Amino acid sequence: MARTAEKVRDLVAEDPEMRDAITSLLDHEDETVEWRDVNESLTSGQWGRLIEKGVLTEAGDGFRLDDPDAVRDGLTGDNEAAYEGGSDVELPDDEESSWTTYDKLAGVLSLVMMTGYYYHPIRGTVGPAIDLLLGPLNALLPFFVVVMVLAVCTGFWTSIIQANLMDFDKMSVYQERMQDIQERQKAAKERGDEEALDRIQKEQMEAMGDQLGMFKMQFRPMVWIMLLTIPVFLWMYWKLGQIDQGVELILPLIGHTHLKDTIGGFIPAWIVWYFLCSMGFSQIVRKGLGIQTTPT
Structure with a gap:
């Protein structure tokens, strides 16, 4: 979850307009979407970046958000403390x-x-x-x-x-x-x-x-x-x-x-x-x- 939220924060930091694009996808969080379904809300470049980062994952004939809750955390900053705390990978004893x-x-x-x-x-x-x-x-x-x-x-x-x-x-x-x-x-x-x-x-x-x-x-x-x-x-x-x-x-x-x-x-x-x-x-x-x- 933390990794997905971190990816969302990185994408928004690179392109502030990505926030609105991702928010529009949250309206379809329970659905499988294709590019033509959301092309009025985000550009093809933004669509490609979301797939490249793994925020959007393949599901049948379309795509869907990998972890909607983590995406929300990334947009709202609720998980910022975990991000600043460093890696979420737990090391062995x-x-x-x-x-x-x-x-x-x-x-x-x-x-x-x-x-x-x-x-x-x-x-x-x-x-x-x-x-x-x-x-x-x-x-x-x-x-x-x-x-x-x-x-x-x-x-x-x-x-x-x-x-x-x-x-x-x-x-x-x-x-x-x-x-x-x-x-x-x-x-x-x-x-x-x-x-x-x-x-x-x-x-x-x-x-x-x-x-x-x-x-x-x-x-x-x-x-x-x-x-x-x-x-x-x-x-x-x-x-x-x-x-x-x-x-x-x-x-x-x-x-x-x-x-x-x-x-x-x-x-x-x-x-x-x-x-x-x-x-x-x-x-x-x-x-x-x-x-x-x-x-x-």
Whole structure:
């Protein structure tokens, strides 16, 4: 309701004659109207703006006011306090997105294992431990096939973790609020309302702090993904130290290359192969299981 009233106020601020045009439409609030029914009360341009803003919505063969009560509020200013108060989008409670003790522990363990990329003793400990699980698979299949299998597995559990730990409804609320602020800021600039611009800019600064809540929601599943993925990477890194340079594969746009070769002078070929497999199979898994990984 508040959004419709706000749209009406913006339209009247842009074109004062719009007040009479909208008032005339209120006489038909319970009816479906077409342009020819009201062309004596408003111009075609005003009719188009009302449709563009969503004040008039399609209903069968004609149009009708989306929310007559909100339209009246917009014309009379009864809802002005709500308008000046800022966005009507209710933000989720930050406490609901707080990390649990297990989340924090997973984050610490992930950071510790991440140092294994540079600190050999950690890699030398994690690699043999994971080899107890993956060694039999590596004995049956060529290493580049093992990398592909691991890419499929990591892509699968990444999708599952994101679907279960990330609240996309809350993410949508944060994005909706920022969009609401931007729309009101644009409308205030168009009508030259400096006072409203100052209020909206203050609200925008406050909203920047709310982005921390969205960041926490985004990063929470990442620590669990890293906790499962980093050991796999450390094992592959460790295992490559024991594999002959002669292991060869063909990469798209690259052609024949060896797993230990670098592409572009700095990216190991096995990592490129892993990400190609992971991205491709992750999309298949998400489509197949109907897993949502972005806000609606």
